[in-house]
Amino acid sequence: MKTIKLGGGRELTYELTRKPVRNINFRVKSDGVVYVSASRSVPVARIEELLAERADALLSAAERLRERDGKSEIGDTVRWLGTEYPIRVIASSRELAVLEGNECRVFTRHGDDREHTERLIRAAVSERFTALCRELDGEVRRGLSAAGLVPPPTRITIKDMSSRWGSCSYTRGHISINIRLAAYPRDTVLSVFWHEYAHYWHHDHSARFYAFLERFYPEYRRWNGLLK
Numbered sequence: 205m206k207t208i209k210l211g212g213g214r215e216l217t218y219e220l221t222r223k224p225v226r227n228i229n230f231r232v233k234s235d236g237v238v239y240v241s242a243s244r245s246v247p248v249a250r251i252e253e254l255l256a257e258r259a260d261a262l263l264s265a266a267e268r269l270r271e272r273d274g275k276s277e278i279g280d281t282v283r284w285l286g287t288e289y290p291i292r293v294i295a296s297s298r299e300l301a302v303l304e305g306n307e308c309r310v311f312t313r314h315g316d317d318r319e320h321t322e323r324l325i326r327a328a329v330s331e332r333f334t335a336l337c338r339e340l341d342g343e344v345r346r347g348l349s350a351a352g353l354v355p356p357p358t359r360i361t362i363k364d365m366s367s368r369w370g371s372c373s374y375t376r377g378h379i380s381i382n383i384r385l386a387a388y389p390r391d392t393v394l395s396v397f398w399h400e401y402a403h404y405w406h407h408d409h410s411a412r413f414y415a416f417l418e419r420f421y422p423e424y425r426r427w428n429g430l431l432k
């Protein structure tokens with residue numbers, strides 16, 4: 205690895221690999237190191253000249269990668285219904301993640317491919333969450349029916365949303381549920397179902413809306429309060 209000085213007191217670290225490639229390739233990683241591959245015929249001076257020219261773009265790309273890594277919801281554990289499951293990668297010819305025992309077991313041939321393992325984990329969580337939503341939807345509808353109300357035909361969509369936990373389009377008969385709720389306790393997910401169903405009867409967040417919720421789900425405030 206080698207570091208070159210740029211203007212303004214900045215510097216850039218790179219690692220050069222000689223390969224019989226036609227072009228000079230630059231690849232930056234989140235640690236800020238630029239990996240360069242070039243054939244033997246390209247002089248180091250030329251490579252460093254190109255690096256200096258592209259420094260701004262390369263450094264901001266590294267910055268973006270760092271931000272992305274920081275934002276990844278999946279660390280060493282997976283949070284499912286309020287419980288942390290440590291991730292264990294198991295070498296296997298199956299490509300599958302499961303939440304079992306007290307851990308998240310990822311069976312894969314590509315255990316060192318972080319993005320791949322995360323994809324398997326997300327798929328597992330999404331599948332479990334879809335099944336849970338079906339169950340909670342049934343629970344709420346049965347609760348409404350038992351009280352003599354008629355739950356309207358409703359399509360449930362599970363989505364990744366950044367600013368809301370759920371939404372109800374009462375005119376279209378459609379409720380959206382945020383997949384990020386999978387990290388919270390079951391009762392918190394249930395509280396979002398009650399909230400969205402309550403909008404069929406009360407379109408705003410008035411006192412009557414909350415009275416409706418308290419009547420059907422007395423623990424509404426406690427469990428929904430876990431969401432920020």
Ligand SMILES: [Zn+2]
Nearest residue numbers: 399403408409
């Ligand atoms: Zn609402």
